[in-house]
Amino acid sequence: MHSRDGCAGSAPRGRRSVLAAAGGLTAGLVGTAGCLGETDSVRVLAAGSLAVALENGVGPAFEADSGLGYEGEYYGTNALLRLVEDGTKYPDVVIGADVDLLRERLYPDCAGWDVEFAANEVVIGYAAETEPGRRLADGEPWYEVFADADDGAIAISDPDLDPLGYRALLLFELAEREHGLEGFRDAMADEVHRVPDEPRLLAGVESGNSACAVAYANMATERDVAVRTLDDAYNFGDPGSADRYARASYTTESGHTVEGSPVIYTATVRRGTDDPDAGRAFVDYLLENDDLLVEHGLRVDDSLPRFHGEPPEAIEP
Structure with a gap:
């Protein structure tokens, strides 16, 4: 050893x-x-x-x-x-x-x-006064809102530092499979704003630097942001869906491959x-x-x- x-x-x-x-x-x-x-x-x-x-x-x-x-x-x-x-x-x-x-x-x-x-579990925190926020509040599918958002309007944490970051990318992959959204994960990976410090992720939504952020539910309850919950099929909050989550994977910049998990x-x-x-x-x-x-x-x-x-x-x- x-x-x-x-x-x-x-x-x-x-x-x-x-x-x-x-x-x-x-x-x-x-x-x-x-x-x-x-x-x-x-x-x-x-x-x-x-x-x-x-x-x-x-x-x-x-x-x-x-x-x-x-x-x-x-x-x-x-x-x-x-x-x-x-x-x-x-x-x-x-x-x-x-x-x-x-x-x-x-x-x-x-x-x-x-x-x-x-x-x-993973949720979407958003600023209600933004266009993506208004659409989310109106109940539009979140993946359609994300697909139409401007570059940098959606924030995630750094997937090479943090499971929340790579779970955001895996969320995009699972939604792509669930709804037949060809190229959705890759497009979102190119357009999102990556925040290196997880505790500051939703602070950007509060300050107006981002319209939305993929966050954990407890983080959203601690901040003054609106919240859109996600289906168990891709919110990483349902232990019974572990096999489904594991269909998506991410390889970090150091070469470590992780699979989706609750x-x-x-x-x-x-x-x-x-x-x-x-x-x-x-x-x-x-x-x-x-x-x-x-x-x-x-x-x-x-x-x-x-x-x-x-x-x-x-x-x-």
């Missing part, structure tokens, strides 16, 4: 100064910039779509109930897994928005188990972390207080949590 620098051991001493110097790598940080590495705190590296739920919900509640601090950073899942793999970041807990991607990238060197704890969030404690007890305590708290997730627009049904691998006794089901 080979070892990756970010998973084989603990973080090197003095990494706070290293992180402070690496300004470009902390662009996704929400909250305590440069603080990963504080004592008596849990360090969490999570999917950007969970930023508000963790910063405003789970994190403060965990601090109040546990006496430990909470320090979070948020990126697209593909980007954050790369940061863990190459040793740029040393979190206690890693949370991704694509179950298969996390297992492919972190097992076995960086993780030996994970737990699926919440679900989401939006499920999964968490693990990184192997080699400085404080595994803090990591386990946070994951256990996450599972025991799923109402905090539901309050922020996520779904937690009776099928969750689901464990994979061999979780530690502290958080076994």
